[in-house]
Amino acid sequence: MRVVVIGSGFGGLAAALRARALGHGVTILERLDQPGGRARVFRRDGFVFDAGPTVITAPDLFDELWALFGERRADHVAFLPVTPWYRIGFADGNSFDYGGDLEEMRAKVASFSPGDEAGFLRLSARTRDLYAVGYLALGTVPFHRLSTMLRAVPALLRLGAWRSLYRFVSRDIKNESLRRVFTLQMLLIGGHPFRSPALYALIQQLEREGGLWFAAGGTVSLVEGLVALGRRHDIGLRTGCTVSGILVERGRTSGVRLESGEIVPADIVIANADAPMVHGTLLPPPLRRSAARLDRQQASMGLFVLYFGTTRRYESIAHHTILLGRQYRALLDEIFGSDAVLPEDPSLYLHRPTATDPSLAPPGQDAFYVLAPVPNLRAPIDWSVAGPVMRDRVVAMLSARALPGLESCIVSESTLTPADFAHDYLSRDGAGFSIAPILRQSAFFRFHNRCKAADGLYLVGAGTHPGAGVPGVLTSAKLVGTLLAEAA
Numbered sequence: 001m002r003v004v005v006i007g008s009g010f011g012g013l014a015a016a017l018r019a020r021a022l023g024h025g026v027t028i029l030e031r032l033d034q035p036g037g038r039a040r041v042f043r044r045d046g047f048v049f050d051a052g053p054t055v056i057t058a059p060d061l062f063d064e065l066w067a068l069f070g071e072r073r074a075d076h077v078a079f080l081p082v083t084p085w086y087r088i089g090f091a092d093g094n095s096f097d098y099g100g101d102l103e104e105m106r107a108k109v110a111s112f113s114p115g116d117e118a119g120f121l122r123l124s125a126r127t128r129d130l131y132a133v134g135y136l137a138l139g140t141v142p143f144h145r146l147s148t149m150l151r152a153v154p155a156l157l158r159l160g161a162w163r164s165l166y167r168f169v170s171r172d173i174k175n176e177s178l179r180r181v182f183t184l185q186m187l188l189i190g191g192h193p194f195r196s197p198a199l200y201a202l203i204q205q206l207e208r209e210g211g212l213w214f215a216a217g218g219t220v221s222l223v224e225g226l227v228a229l230g231r232r233h234d235i236g237l238r239t240g241c242t243v244s245g246i247l248v249e250r251g252r253t254s255g256v257r258l259e260s261g262e263i264v265p266a267d268i269v270i271a272n273a274d275a276p277m278v279h280g281t282l283l284p285p286p287l288r289r290s291a292a293r294l295d296r297q298q299a300s301m302g303l304f305v306l307y308f309g310t311t312r313r314y315e316s317i318a319h320h321t322i323l324l325g326r327q328y329r330a331l332l333d334e335i336f337g338s339d340a341v342l343p344e345d346p347s348l349y350l351h352r353p354t355a356t357d358p359s360l361a362p363p364g365q366d367a368f369y370v371l372a373p374v375p376n377l378r379a380p381i382d383w384s385v386a387g388p389v390m391r392d393r394v395v396a397m398l399s400a401r402a403l404p405g406l407e408s409c410i411v412s413e414s415t416l417t418p419a420d421f422a423h424d425y426l427s428r429d430g431a432g433f434s435i436a437p438i439l440r441q442s443a444f445f446r447f448h449n450r451c452k453a454a455d456g457l458y459l460v461g462a463g464t465h466p467g468a469g470v471p472g473v474l475t476s477a478k479l480v481g482t483l484l485a486e487a488a
């Protein structure tokens, strides 16, 4: 059958490969001038800046894609270990090196906050149970039937998976800094640690199971590796073409229309475009969800990202550094609240890939990006004004806390704001991670991988089950593969 994939994010690329492995003819249509979606690359002035994901967990999900065609990922893309996984710096000047196996983490917790050692072991046991139910058992099944959800409810209730992540962690961990350490992962998939369900604590176990890696040459080498794998197996990729509508005839999808007016016929359409946009604008009007219904959904937060090189190297800075501001809950409420404002004292994630792979910058220099969670476009913020304000705020904070003298050694800088996320990726509300990972938008209540509105239409990517983050979107592609195989 002819398959068209709308969008070439990791979810789209993986779904295309899975469809091809089932014997379908596959074409990917991407609106940007390069593949990868949020994982695209900016190459400038000798620097390589990965635009988005940099933390690779669950490496086996990538290995599976090469294995579909009898190949080995390691023959094409090397995964380099990163130590520590993250360095978390607190406003009081202390820091915590997160990562490693259970024993290493136990020792780190014991030396940071001796009273929390036993609690940490209890927390780890509970996150292991959540991982077994939430990831191994449920994350790997499509959730388009309510019965699947109902079957899962007793186990999830027993494990306290519906509680807020922060409450779940606080039961065992008493030190406030450590509570932040064990809940901030939520921010990396767009969630509010106080409002997202504890189910997502399984991420801690996911990291421990597969380790944390960086692709040699940057995340772009994974994107390029998957594109090359597709090319070797006759997957077509057209960049620079935006799909303006999904065609449906007598209840079944028949292809897509491009903005240029061109029709691309297909028997199966897999949409990696933002799921709320698929349901709100790409489907024919009678099949769309109402704007009111889509408005009731909660979008994930926005992101402000500054990409920059420096004329010197900052050797002491770890590959992944998180700099927390003084406030935690207050900052989160500032970003996620209905009256969201630009944060005065933001928390930052600083990426220094040249700590692991110096080839990503000219000799003696560093490549960086810094990311600050900010309100999405539902907040009345004019990013043409707020962008430069945020840039100066972030640079000042970095200069004071991590990169002394930064102001005078920045070269080659550019930014992405929520307005760019809306414009470039057609992300509803300029959200960084599609719809937010809250209970009423998880599992059965998230966008389904098989679309009820039209036969032959499937959805993959951050807005769909199981959710955002690279492991999430690769899993959604695996689920689409399962559904396609069942339908064959």
Ligand SMILES: Cc1cc2nc3c(=O)[nH]c(=O)nc-3n(C[C@H](O)[C@H](O)[C@H](O)COP(=O)(O)OP(=O)(O)OC[C@H]3O[C@@H](n4cnc5c(N)ncnc54)[C@H](O)[C@@H]3O)c2cc1C
Residues within 6 Å of the ligand: 006, 007, 008, 009, 010, 011, 012, 029, 030, 031, 032, 035, 036, 037, 038, 039, 051, 052, 053, 054, 055, 056, 057, 188, 189, 241, 242, 243, 244, 272, 273, 274, 303, 305, 371, 424, 425, 426, 432, 433, 460, 461, 462, 463, 468, 469, 470, 471, 473
């Ligand atoms: C700055 C940043 C850092 C991150 N860091 C991490 C990390 O370290 N680890 C991690 O696991 N996750 C991370 N994430 C999250 C992760 O990157 C995303 O959840 C994931 O990559 C999204 O993949 P996706 O398949 O949903 O597609 P996307 O990457 O969102 O791609 C969708 C593609 O569809 C295209 N498209 C949309 N509409 C159309 C249309 N109508 N026609 C044609 N094309 C269209 C878009 O242009 C885009 O290329 C990060 C995200 C960001 C933004």
